[in-house]
Amino acid sequence: GEDVEQSLFLSVREGDSSVINCTYTDSSSTYLYWYKQEPGAGLQLLTYIFSNMDMKQDQRLTVLLNKKDKHLSLRIADTQTGDSAIYFCAERLKFSGGYNKLIFGAGTRLAVHP
Amino acid sequence: NAGVTQTPKFQVLKTGQSMTLQCAQDMNHEYMSWYRQDPGMGLRLIHYSVGAGITDQGEVPNGYNVSRSTTEDFPLRLLSAAPSQTSVYFCATSVAGTPGQDTQYFGPGTRLTVL
Secondary structure, three states: OOOEEEOOEEEEEOOOOEEEEEEEOOOOOOEEEEEEEOOOOOEEEEEEEEOOOOEEEEOOEEEEEEOOOOEEEEEEOOOOHHHOEEEEEEEEEEOHHHOEEEEEOOOEEEEEEO | OOOEEEEOOEEEEOOOOOEEEEEEEOOOOOEEEEEEEOOOOOEEEEEEEEEOOEEEEOOOOOOEEEOOOOOOEOOEEEOOOOHHHOEEEEEEEEOOOOOOOOOOEEOOOEEEEEO
């Protein structure tokens, strides 16, 4: 089945690290994505990881993938107030006609406080 | 280069009314899609198109129609609005083909309320 689960809320202090977790169910997922949604805006791609990788680092962002456990995490180092947003995990599956379907989690709301 | 634009930003309808949500892109992307976002449910795919003249259903197509007469535009029609269609609607586009390069670009969304 196709399902992506995330915790709904995370609160961190400014300057600390944030870790947002995600689990997915479809082992045929080839790419996994993290999107950020700021209030009143659409989704913005933050980063993605290919399923044969364990880790990907991009400035303050670190993505860890445990394919055996179907677990994905996003670590934000030195979290800033501008990081406050909803973060969506998504897995990429093939859909009919070759279209690459994204299955989204419900999103984790990150609140950063001083 | 405006990217993906959606109009209107907000809309209130009465049950039974019809309307069209507009989506336009200037990136020459082949793939376009419509999602709805509901609290606690993430985004769900309504309809998608892999090119002009080609559309197909997503996960939750009932009550919605689409057409793709040009590469640039992908309107979403609500035929007879129902309160269950109260949601935020996002249009997304992507380039076909190479895995990892088919990043989806999202529009700013349309917030629809059906009374």
